[in-house]
Amino acid sequence: MKKIFLFLLILPFIAIGQEKGITFEQGLDWNQIKEKAKKENKYIFVDVFTTWCGPCKYMSSTVFPQQKVGDFFNAQFVSTKIQMDKTDKDNEGVKSWYNEAERFAKDYNIVAYPTFLVFSPQGELVHRMVGGGEADEFIARAKEALNPETQYYTLLKTFENNPTDLPLAHRMVKAANTAYDEATVIKVEDIILSHTRPEDLTKECATYLITNTRTTKSKAFELLRNQPEKIDALLGKNGEANRVVASVAVNEVLGKKIDFNTEPNWESLKTEVSQKYSNINFEPIFKIMKAQYYMQSHNWPAFTAIIENYLTSEDLTSNQLNSYAWEIFEKCNDAACLNAALKWSKKAVEQDTRSAYLDTYANLLYKKGDKVNAIKWQEQALSLAMEGEQGNYQDTLTKMKSDLPTWQ
Numbered sequence: 007m008k009k010i011f012l013f014l015l016i017l018p019f020i021a022i023g024q025e026k027g028i029t030f031e032q033g034l035d036w037n038q039i040k041e042k043a044k045k046e047n048k049y050i051f052v053d054v055f056t057t058w059c060g061p062c063k064y065m066s067s068t069v070f071p072q073q074k075v076g077d078f079f080n081a082q083f084v085s086t087k088i089q090m091d092k093t094d095k096d097n098e099g100v101k102s103w104y105n106e107a108e109r110f111a112k113d114y115n116i117v118a119y120p121t122f123l124v125f126s127p128q129g130e131l132v133h134r135m136v137g138g139g140e141a142d143e144f145i146a147r148a149k150e151a152l153n154p155e156t157q158y159y160t161l162l163k164t165f166e167n168n169p170t171d172l173p174l175a176h177r178m179v180k181a182a183n184t185a186y187d188e189a190t191v192i193k194v195e196d197i198i199l200s201h202t203r204p205e206d207l208t209k210e211c212a213t214y215l216i217t218n219t220r221t222t223k224s225k226a227f228e229l230l231r232n233q234p235e236k237i238d239a240l241l242g243k244n245g246e247a248n249r250v251v252a253s254v255a256v257n258e259v260l261g262k263k264i265d266f267n268t269e270p271n272w273e274s275l276k277t278e279v280s281q282k283y284s285n286i287n288f289e290p291i292f293k294i295m296k297a298q299y300y301m302q303s304h305n306w307p308a309f310t311a312i313i314e315n316y317l318t319s320e321d322l323t324s325n326q327l328n329s330y331a332w333e334i335f336e337k338c339n340d341a342a343c344l345n346a347a348l349k350w351s352k353k354a355v356e357q358d359t360r361s362a363y364l365d366t367y368a369n370l371l372y373k374k375g376d377k378v379n380a381i382k383w384q385e386q387a388l389s390l391a392m393e394g395e396q397g398n399y400q401d402t403l404t405k406m407k408s409d410l411p412t413w414q
Contacts, residue, residue, distance in 0.1 A: 054121040309334075336414065348371070362387075
């Protein structure tokens with residue numbers, strides 16, 4: 007009797023919790039969901055997820071249950087979830103959607119998770135969003151699904167009817183990148199670049215190419231490959247075009263051949279990709295790949311040596327410098343490695359004085375035995391830290407003042 011009583015007490019709280027967030031339909035098939043949306047004159051919101059996807063879990067546990075998210079979505083959408091993988095724990099409701107899940111994957115080219123699809127009240131696909139986000143941002147993205155001016159598939163139809171409209175093409179390529187529609191990205195990029203002479207390239211165009219070139223099959227790749235000096239001059243940074251094309255080429259040619267569990271034959275791999283793309287300098291990216299392998303295998307002297315060698319001819323971003331320095335701080339006690347990491351960290355701080363970089367520099371100073379300067383830099387890191395970070399930085403500062411180690 008006691009167990010029944012406790013269960014009855016819990017039920018009202020469960021109901022209240024469900025009412026706060028998005029109401030996802032239960033027990034309806036796809037045709038019934040479309041019928042309900044049409045009857046209520048609402049759009050259909052479909053959360054396409056897998057059980058193993060971290061961002062999917064975050065959206066379900068943290069974003070979807072929020073009051074403001076529920077208020078917006080429940081007023082505008084009939085919502086449902088489709089699980090795309092199969093597990094031993096699947097209930098009958100999930101199993102009843104297996105065939106529909108396979109159709110969605112095929113018909114709507116689902117290649118990343120979470121993917122969110124939006125259908126009109128008449129059941130026509132109008133919008134696509136890929137990737138999670140915080141509540142306010144996600145609501146803003148969902149609002150685009152309600153406006154024909156910003157609906158992805160509505161925009162795509164307009165573009166297909168006007169493929170020579172370059173301003174529209176620029177809007178289209180940005181939207182396609184956001185929607186993870188690589189085929190459309192390549193198609194639109196090719197149209198834009200076919201109307202763009204190398205002498206007419208702008209800094210904005212160069213920045214876009216650097217940020218979004220993902221395949222050797224696109225005109226963007228060929229432009230970066232054949233006009234690296236022009237691109238670098240527009241960006242004011244040497245080696246940027248080569249860095250992108252080298253990365254894309256290595257990923258496509260060697261991606262499945264590299265197993266970091268054992269050290270690859272670096273020279274053999276470099277020869278293979280260089281033979282296919284003779285005018286690309288692969289030396290810098292292979293140094294970074296070697297560094298990744300040595301870091302993973304905890305060969306810190308080799309890792310330090312390869313980063314030092316890289317820095318004699320190439321630059322690393324402040325984020326890369328800080329990340330590599332932190333790896334040494336946490337996992338290595340070798341004096342030579344620590345000295346190198348301290349130099350990298352100092353360079354990162356000189357480029358960008360954000361709190362995380364100052365924290366790394368302070369910790370390295372402290373591990374090297376310079377307590378006075380370590381405390382000074384850690385206090386500066388604490389003063390610049392955002393509210394959610396201050397506790398960790400204060401703990402580190404307290405340990406430094408108490409002569410306690412700040413590393414494991």
